[in-house]
Amino acid sequence: MRAQPATLPPNPCLVAILLVVKSRSGPRLVFHYPHTPSLSSASNTRNPNWFGTPGNQTDEAESGDSDWSSGSDDGGRTDDEDDDEGSRSSRAWSRGSKISGGRTGSRFESGRSFGSGRTKSSMAGGMREELDEEVVDGDRAHDGEGTGQDESKEDWKPKEQDEVEWERLLGFSADALSMLLTPGRVFNKRRFEVGIEQLVFLGAPMFVREDGEWKKRRRKIRDESESEDEGDGMSEHDHAQPPHENSGKSKAQSNGAKAEPFVITEHVSRRRGLSLQDLEDIPGFESAYGHGLVSGAASDISSEETKSNSTTYDGDMTMFNIVFVLNPPSLEHHSRVEEMYDYVVKRFAKTLKYQQAQSRYVSKESRLIIAMKDKAKESRAPIYSLWPSIVNQSALARAMALTYDHISNNKIAHINLSExxxxxxxxxxxxxxxxxxxxxxxxxxxxxxxxxxxxxDDDADTMLSPHSALLLLDDDAALLKEVESDGKELSGPLSFFIRNLTPTKSLQKLSQVHSMSLKDVQFLARHLIYWRRARAIPPLRWRDIYIVSPNADMSTLETAIPAFAARFPTLPSLPKILHMLSGPPRSYSTLMPSKDHRTAYMEILAWLMRGGWVTQLRTFAWVRVKPEVKAAIAEKMNKELNASSASERLNGDHDNTKSDGVNGTGKNLTQSNLFQRSPEGREPGAGDNIFAQPSHLSPFLSPIARPASDAGSTSSSRTAVPNPSLIGSLSPLSRPDTSPFHRPSPLHLTQSASPSSASTHSSQVPTSPLTFPSDNDAPPPPPQLLSTNPADYDASLVDSPQKADALQSRWIEYIGAGFEDEELREKWPVLLKYFDGRHALEEISVREGLKKGKVAGLLGVLQRGGWVVSVRHW
Amino acid sequence: MIKAIFFTRFHPEKGSSVLHQVPEGAVVPTAQPSRNQQPPLFDFPSVSDLIIPRQEFCDRLVTVCVNHYRIIGNPICIENRRYDRNQFIFNLAMVLDEDADFSGHMTVVMKIASMFRNLEEQSQFLSKEESGFLWDSGELPELPPLTEVDDETDGNGDDKDGDGMTGSGLLSHYEAGLGGKVYALCEMIMEDLNNYCECMIPIDDSNTINLKLFPTLPPPAPIYAWHVPLSTVQLSTFTTSSDLTLTRIVPYIDGVCSVAQIAELADTDLSLTRKAVQHLLYYGCVLLLDIFQFSAIYAPTAEIGAFVENEDAQMEAVRYVCMGTYRRLRENESGTPNSDKWGFIAAEVGIDRAKLVALYTSLKHGQTLKHWCAEHGMLLQGIDVRRFITFGIIKGFLYRVHKYVVANTLGIGFGSDGAGRHSDSDDADPRRPWRNSRRGSLTGSSIGRDLPLARYLDGMHCFDEICTELRLSEKKVMEKMKAAYGDVQVIHR
Structure with a gap:
């Protein structure tokens, strides 16, 4: 996977979900959702609006924008190829859509006008087996007065290419698709990816075992269903469906019953009966997992029974394939397909297979759906009424519909396959x-x-640090209402937790205050985070600094201002607050007119944080080694040298080589440290989740951006600040050897420390053990004795004190010993580990259990004394 | 990197068969495997239905992933009465690693497919070649009458094993090997595309295969008038471009001038200029910066940590920002001994890296560059401040904190152009922030005239944009806004 410098926005690119099964009688497309998948969802992932101010330019906006919105892969094609491909693909697609061509005008209407009552009338229609599109269209036109009550529930979107028959979708016949999507056993439990033009069919085929079973006999069920376990950890107990689903179901049932009374009731009763039986089967199955024969026999019986019931679709299912049809942009093909497969397709297929092994679930549901389709075919029911009734009758179809609706809207699909x-x-x-x-x-x-x-690093195992706070992403009142209406097992603790949650307190503190165990708190927090209702943040503190986020979404300002005003009526307006946060970095408390406003202002901060309006400006620091320190250490080393090897010093050459060695290793050590240490060095592996671990790779430090050549930019004396008064006092900067400056500089931060570059580097300053990489500008001190004059050294930074080499450690130690403040001397080793430019200094007090004021005081001393260099960013 | 190219035909009796494969044995095992033969990359029979799919899927690009390889093919079905069953179905497919970028290969495969279709339709390029041993022969192909080679007839092993219809692979290597032309084409295409990313293969007098693998680049970002392009290559080498606008603007792309300024200086149309710069951006020849001003605010980003820890980047920065030093010359430099001569030495570096890091880290929110310079004037000795800032922007460890205005009163600036129409006809201010008086006067474009200021008050328009469009200085804009709307809030972000 390539490194993506910019975070990709969520874009499922989902076109449809298909279920294909194969039995002895051949492959069959059982169900697809939505009923008429649209091909038009050409996904443009980056909204042009993100670039700033599109469309409101005074000059032609098209010059900038039209190019942007055009396809992403047409940059390099020759013209004739373009034409060729264009005509080819349009020919290809029109083949599928020609039946609906020319009726575009009425389509929207008809798409919306399907209703409950029409099934009957169309059933009562002609006796023709094969539906002609014209006829169906006529039917629909006659039934145009349908109530359309299903529309709100099912959210049908009238699509560009409505197909009237379910035997054709995406421009292909269902037959051909089912052939295409039932590959050989080689794909069993593997990723199945077939691309046709811009569509990607992504599935995970599941095959019956050679012995006719769907699972290994002597295996524990737990092993087989890992995917369920992780999902069920939280939601095991919510049997109840979301309210709208229940109502929809009952409505549709009455609906369906009106339309085709016989079929539906029969199916329902059979399904109910079976599911009851399944429930009884399962315990027996589980208790008998040690005795494969028993369980096998039990499930065989049930399948036998259902087979005898079924008349339309017989033959044992040998494989099924749940196929997700995607339409990814070509530049994001790999990442989109991968995330869909890893997070949805694979898990869906595994769940189905588990259900199939438990209760022949997929076969039964398939039979149910196919029976309904066949029935509807005879009665020439239109797809618009058939599909909702299938979705209502079959739990599997409902799960597919729900998955489609939710996943394609970037939501969490919570499906309920069976009781x-x-x-x-x-x-x-x-x-x-x-x-x-x-x-x-x-x-x-x-x-x-x-x-x-x-x-x-230290919290990586739990993924949720006890020092982080939880920021609710919804209004807590709304969330509470939802949780309480849910009535699940978790809702009690959850609502207590939500009621007492505040983003100003860390989880640890919350657990102490409310005497809950930290584990429980973390569990509840994770639950809320998983369901995207909350986000872990560093606790909000009035002492910290917050700025307007450079990534704030200014286009939502129009709606945010009134929302803010409604939420905080007596307080300054949103623009005013943002203006106050625009100044030089100050602690948030300076915004507050008085201490009494603290609660309100912290609520404002949480509101701003939730909307991404602000971000915390955090402080990062590195240890700065002053020249005096280096000189002092040099003096010490000189003494040691004198004491230990007075005789050796006679031999200058020997000493030289020795010091050379020291120098070289020291350098290599630091370099390798630097690269080991930095997360930048970690290339995002194929398995890395791009969202969980955004690579640090800078888009600008990549080799493409090779800007610092003088090619384009003119050096101008205009923008330099002349300061003649200082010129006289310049130290002799007379290193004629400027060759290292002309060394081709690797722009890439992740470039590994190549030994050759290190060695050439050190060969230029061969004699001085103290010529540490960072003081190239110091004149080389005499070979034997190190210079003890501070003027010979430059200040340098130690970037990761934890991994400092010997010399750096001595410096650090010396600095620590030199503090007058007793407390500072004592805390120096503690503080030191935060001076690596990665840990925010704001975290010290919490993590080390120190008083905030004290830490601030110590840091102040260090900063004023020039012992650390600090920088503020987010 | 193309792993293999193979040519498949659907034989009415034998099913899908691989006629040619490069390298040998990459797709189906050869009849007489050589000693160090690698096993096939994937199991051909299991995907043969996808490579030669039903007719419905022909004439489309079909890709299949199997065994961590991606097969890109474009099955073609030609209907003509001269063929058996009136159909001629073939597919020339490429095999790539599954996770390799394949967008360029798709167009190449499509082009080859349409090329082959044309060749076949014109001159039976494909069918003629195999007619000798495919059409005339029954279950056991005899010696191909059309070819000279007659010593290899042992290639019917595949046909004997009874699964001819299911398409279990190779029509024996030697049979296929005779049809030299298509095989040679496959070989050449693979070799050239892998080595040179392009190929040109003459086929006959009137046909030539021209292929090129184009990398897929993301569409370029829109260019606005206030963007400052900075070239990353020597653009002067491109002056032979046929794009007249491009030729004219190239001399002015210097990392200082904004697009609006460039258009003005080069006397080109602004929208064409934007388009030309967009072309340069698409090919990575320019970067976009902001308009450098001393009244602007710059602050470090999270990347600063990487900069602090990367010595090479610091060295580069030192090289880039230093202008040389002005100092007392040493004796050997001045030539005359004991003279108190001063001089400017351009090549000399007057600062060290620690100082540079200290300077970069001292940039902060809420402080304009002007004030920052005043504060750090002592340290800025020998530093070109513009380059100092630009370097940070280019490398991404500094960012420009843009300035936005938001009306405090609701309704203004939000989709209500009518609210408080304000005339800006007096915008001929010669002291625009970026305008150098020596540069030519305005060409008669009417940018920004008669625009109500209200549309800038929704917080979506940074001051660079407003000033560029209105051709007013920041101060002047602020005055006008305050005068017109009173209560406006400035937001830095």
Whole structure:
């Protein structure tokens, strides 16, 4: 996978979900959702608006924007190829859509006008087996007065290419598709990816075992169903479906009953009966897992029974394939397909296979759906009424519909396959980015800009540090209402937790205050985070500094201002607050007119944080080694040298080589440290989740951006600040050897420390053990004795004190010993580990259990004394 | 990197068969495997239905992933009465690693497919070649009458094993090997595309295969008038471009001038200029910067950490930002001994890296560059401040904190152009922030005239944009806004 410098916005590119099964009688497309998949969802992932101000230019906006919105892969094609391909593909697609061509005008209407009553009338229609499109269209036109009550529930979107028959979709016949999507056993439990033009068919075929079973006999069920376990950890107990689903179901049942009374009731009763039986089967199955024969026999019986019931579709299913049809942009093909497969397709297929092994679930549901389709075919029911009734009758069809609706809207799909089995899928979304938007690399506007989520080495196992706070992403009142109406087992603790949650307190503190165990708190927090209702943040503190986020979504300002005003009526307006946060970095408390306003202002801060309007400005620091320190250490080393090897010093050459060696190793050590240490050095592996671990790779430090050549930019004396008064006091900067400066500089931060570059580097300053890489500008001291004059040294930074080499450690130690403040001397080793440019200094007090004021005082001393160099960013 | 190219035909009796494969044995095992023969990359029979799919899927690009390889093919079905069953179905497919970028290969495969279709339709290029041993022969192909080679007839092993219809692979290597032309084409295409990313193969007098693998680049970002392009290559070498606008603007792309300025200086149309710069951006020849101003605010980004820890980047920065030093010359430099001569030495570096890091880290929010310079004037000795800032922007460890205005009163600036129409007809201010008086006067474009200021008050328009469009100085814009709307809030972000 290539490194993606900019975080990709969520874009499932989902076109349809298909279920294909293969039995002895051949492959069959059982169900697809939506009923008429649209091909038009050409996904343009980066909204042109992100680049700033499109469309309101005074000059022609098209010059900038039209190019942007055009396809992403047409840059390099020759013209004739373009034409060729264009005509070819349009020919190809029109083949599928020609039947609906020319009726575009009425389509929208008809798409919306399907209703409950029409099934009957169309059933009562002619006796023709094969439906002619014209006829069906006529039917629909006659039934145009349908109530359309299903529309709100099912959210049908009238599509560009409505097909009237379900035997054709995406421009292909269902037959051909089912052939295409039932590959050989070689794909069993593997990723199955077939691309046809711009469509990707992505599935995970599941095959029956050679012995006719769907699972290994002597295996524990637990092993087989890992995917369920992780999903069920939280949602095992919510049997109840979301309210709208229940109502929809009952409505549709009455609906369906009116339309085709016989079929439906029969199916329903059979399904009910079977599911009851299944429930009884399962315990027996489980208790008997040690005795494969028993369980096998039990399930065989049930399948036998259902087979005898079924008349339309017989033959044992040998494989099924749940296929997701995607339409990814070509530049994002790999990542989109991968995330869909890893997070949804694979898990869906595994869940189905588990159900199939348990209760022949897929075969039964398939039979049910096919029976309904066949029935409807005879009665020439239109697809618009058939599909809702299938979705209502079949739990599997409902799960597919739900998955489609939710996943394609970037939501969490929580599906309920059968009683007692529910699971959820989601494609994780980015919650933060460390990169600011630039004119060429925009970010998702409003995405939280921070590095706080990047590393927490010590908390990596739990993924949720006890020091982080939880920020609710919804209004807590609304959330509470939802949780309480849910009535699930978790809702009690959850509502207590939500009621007492505050983003100003860390989880640890919350657990102490409310005497809950930290584990429980973390569990509840994770639950809320998983369901995208909350986000882990560093606790909000009035002492910390907050700025307007460079990634704030200004286009939402129009709606945010009134929302803010409604939420905080007596307080300054949103623009005013943002203006106050625009100044030089100050602690947030300086915004507050008085201490009494603290609660209100912290609520404002939480509100701003939630909307991505602000981000915390955090402080990062490195140890600065002053020349005096270096000189002092040099003196010490000289003494040691004198004492230990007075005789050796006679032999200058020997000493030289020795010091050379020291120098070289020291350098190599630091370099390798630097690269080991940095997360930048970690290439995103194929398995790395791009959202969980955004690579630090800078888009600008990549080899493409090779800007610092003088090619384009003229050096101008205009922009330099002349300061003649200083010139006289310049130290002799007379190193004629400027060759290292002309060394081709690797722009890439991840470039590994090549030994050759290190060695050439050191060969230029061969004689001095103290010529540390960072003081190239110091004149080489005499070979034997190190210079003890501070003027010979330059200040340098130690970038990761934890990995300092011998010399750096001596410096650090010396600095620590030199403090007058007793407390500082004592805390220096503690503080030291935060001076690596990665840990925010704001975290020290919490993590080390020190008083905030004290830490601030110590840091102040260090900063004033020039012992650390600090910088503020997010 | 193309792993293999193979040519498949659907034989009415034998099913899908691989006629040619490069390298040998990459797709189906050869009849007489050589000693160090690698096993096939994937199991051909299991995907043969996808490579030669039903007719419905022909004439489309079909890709299949199997065994961590991606097969890109474009099955073609030609209907003509001269063929058996009136159909001629073939597919020339490429095999790539599954996770390799394949967007360029798709167009190449499509082009080859349409090329082959044309060749076949014109001159039976494909069918003629195999007619000898495919059409005339029954279950056991005899010696191909059309070819000279007659010593290899042992290639019917595949046909004997009874699964001819299911398409279990190779019509024996030697049979296929005779049809030299298509095989040679496959070989040449693979070799040239892998080595040179392009190929030109003459086929006959009137046909030539021209292929090129184009990398897929993301569409370029839109260019606005206030962007400052900075070239990353020597653009002067491109002056032979046929794009007249491009030729004219190239001399002015210097990392200082904004697009609007460039258009003015080069006397080109602004929208064409934007388009030309967009072309340069698409090919990575320019970067986009902001308009450098001393009244602007710059602050470090999270990337600063990487900069602090990367010595090479610091060295580069030192090279880039230093203008040389002005100092007392040493004796050997001045030539005359004991003279108190001063001089400017351009090549000399007057700062060290630690100082540079200290300077970069001292940039902060809420402080304009002007004030920052005043504060750090002592340290800025020998540094070109513009280059100092630009370097940070280019490398991404600094960012420009843009300035936005938001009306405090609701309704203004939000989709209500009518609210408080304000005439800006007096915008001929010669002291625009970026305007150098020596440069030519305005050409008669009417940018920004008669625009109500209200549309800039929604917080979506940074001051660079407003000033560029209105051709007013920041101060003047601020005055006008305050005068017109009173309560406006400035937001830096």
């Amino acid at each position: 007692g089995s529910d699971t959820s899928f989601q494609i994780p979304q980015a919650i933060s980015t460390p990169y600011i938007p630039t004119p060429t690399e925009p970010q998702i506007p409003g995405l939280w800009l921070t590095t706080a989520t990047l590393l927490d």
